[in-house]
Amino acid sequence: MKKRISDSVIRRLPRYFRYLTELTRCGETRISSAMLSEKMNVTASQVRQDFNCFGGFGQQGYGYSVPALKQEIASILGADMGNRAIIVGMGHLGTALMKNMNFAKYGVSVAGVFDISPQVVGTTVNGMQVRSMDEIEAFCSQEKPNLAILTLSRDSTQTVAAQLQQYGIRGFLNFASVELSLDGAYVENVHFGDGLMMLCYALKQEQQGGDGSDAKNSGTK
Amino acid sequence: MKKRISDSVIRRLPRYFRYLTELTRCGETRISSAMLSEKMNVTASQVRQDFNCFGGFGQQGYGYSVPALKQEIASILGADMGNRAIIVGMGHLGTALMKNMNFAKYGVSVAGVFDISPQVVGTTVNGMQVRSMDEIEAFCSQEKPNLAILTLSRDSTQTVAAQLQQYGIRGFLNFASVELSLDGAYVENVHFGDGLMMLCYALKQEQQGGDGSDAKNSGTK
Numbered sequence: 446m447k448k449r450i451s452d453s454v455i456r457r458l459p460r461y462f463r464y465l466t467e468l469t470r471c472g473e474t475r476i477s478s479a480m481l482s483e484k485m486n487v488t489a490s491q492v493r494q495d496f497n498c499f500g501g502f503g504q505q506g507y508g509y510s511v512p513a514l515k516q517e518i519a520s521i522l523g524a525d526m527g528n529r530a531i532i533v534g535m536g537h538l539g540t541a542l543m544k545n546m547n548f549a550k551y552g553v554s555v556a557g558v559f560d561i562s563p564q565v566v567g568t569t570v571n572g573m574q575v576r577s578m579d580e581i582e583a584f585c586s587q588e589k590p591n592l593a594i595l596t597l598s599r600d601s602t603q604t605v606a607a608q609l610q611q612y613g614i615r616g617f618l619n620f621a622s623v624e625l626s627l628d629g630a631y632v633e634n635v636h637f638g639d640g641l642m643m644l645c646y647a648l649k650q651e652q653q654g655g656d657g658s659d660a661k662n663s664g665t666k
Numbered sequence: 667m668k669k670r671i672s673d674s675v676i677r678r679l680p681r682y683f684r685y686l687t688e689l690t691r692c693g694e695t696r697i698s699s700a701m702l703s704e705k706m707n708v709t710a711s712q713v714r715q716d717f718n719c720f721g722g723f724g725q726q727g728y729g730y731s732v733p734a735l736k737q738e739i740a741s742i743l744g745a746d747m748g749n750r751a752i753i754v755g756m757g758h759l760g761t762a763l764m765k766n767m768n769f770a771k772y773g774v775s776v777a778g779v780f781d782i783s784p785q786v787v788g789t790t791v792n793g794m795q796v797r798s799m800d801e802i803e804a805f806c807s808q809e810k811p812n813l814a815i816l817t818l819s820r821d822s823t824q825t826v827a828a829q830l831q832q833y834g835i836r837g838f839l840n841f842a843s844v845e846l847s848l849d850g851a852y853v854e855n856v857h858f859g860d861g862l863m864m865l866c867y868a869l870k871q872e873q874q875g876g877d878g879s880d881a882k883n884s885g886t887k
Contacts, residue, residue: 467845537765541817616865639684643680645749645773646676
């Protein structure tokens with residue numbers, strides 16, 4: 446039985462996961478907490494404390510096993526659940542996500558992609574045919590996706606999301622510039638503008654003679 | 667003279683800014699710290715403390731002036747600096763950003779957009795002609811943009827960013843799934859996958875009988 450992991454630790458896990466993925470790509474098999482802490486910009490004791498929350502994996506003097514740690518973090522983050530996503534809105538952003546996002550890395554498969562435009566419905570994006578919104582209820586009932594990635598307009602996002610929740614979708618990744626909010630479902634709102642604002646802040650600090658270093662090489666997470 | 671504002675307060679400002687923008691859109695002119703705190707999911711005393719960092723604006727019993735607060739936050743975040751951005755990479759993601767992102771809201775103007783593909787160079791996106799990467803050095807030297815939004819491949823991002831830094835770009839918003847890192851420049855890495863992982867975590871918690879509530883209606887910020 447694992448103990449409950451705090452929200453702040455959980456929020457750091459995707460970053461660890463990204464870095465461990467990078468290490469795997471480079472063929473690294475072991476990493477010290479000192480190295481991890483340097484890369485992650487947290488203290489080494491923070492790293493050890495974070496990893497102790499879910500069982501350690503570290504060995505004094507040997508560091509952490511990259512594959513074991515990566516697999517454990519992936520498992521905590523639910524990458525072993527066989528989650529199934531639909532993408533709703535296959536304009537430029539939906540197409541970019543379909544073409545570039547490595548869903549398999551997160552253990553997510555794309556079950557279907559949808560659009561409202563007759564010009565887009567029936568076309569193929571990355572080997573998958575775009576379906577009409579008219580089919581979405583039947584599709585959800587049959588294929589039982591549990592995640593929706595929404596690249597819709599401000600105006601339609603809330604309505605479509607509420608419908609999809611009724612069709613059984615439990616988690617929503619929303620890209621519209623509106624704060625989606627749903628009772629009883631999980632929502633992550635992606636705000637491109639936040640990163641831009643942090644950069645503008647840093648540039649202003651710099652121009653005013655500060656060093657703006659808070660934002661240097663930070664991440665939007 | 668303003669006192670130094672802590673990093674954690676600064677990181678909350680884009681969220682306040684988004685909410686105040688929403689209130690402005692709805693025609694609201696005043697907001698209480700209680701209302702703000704409910705919406706922002708921070709305590710009312712945290713809201714008051716945050717806003718006291720940059721001069722208050724609150725009046726006992728009257729709440730905050732929405733336009734004054736919005737303008738002050740915009741100013742702290744550098745939206746009054748006339749920053750100029752270039753977008754490098756006009757594939758689907760670059761096109762989506764160009765078409766949907768309200769740069770003016772952040773006080774940023776798009777000075778130019780660039781791509782390497784001969785099929786894309788010369789086409790027009792949202793009224794702006796896509797330029798060739800061959801022109802980018804001369805363009806930067808003449809137009810002096812200070813921000814770059816990069817929607818490039820993993821492999822080319824670091825190299826292109828390092829070049830652009832030499833051409834005078836100071837801030838980078840990176841969308842490639844690689845952790846861009848530049849000495850002496852400001853970088854914000856946008857990771858779509860992080861939000862997806864937080865959703866998968868919440869769904870796993872839910873399926874295991876927890877309520878996964880940490881992720882409910884959260885934001886990727």
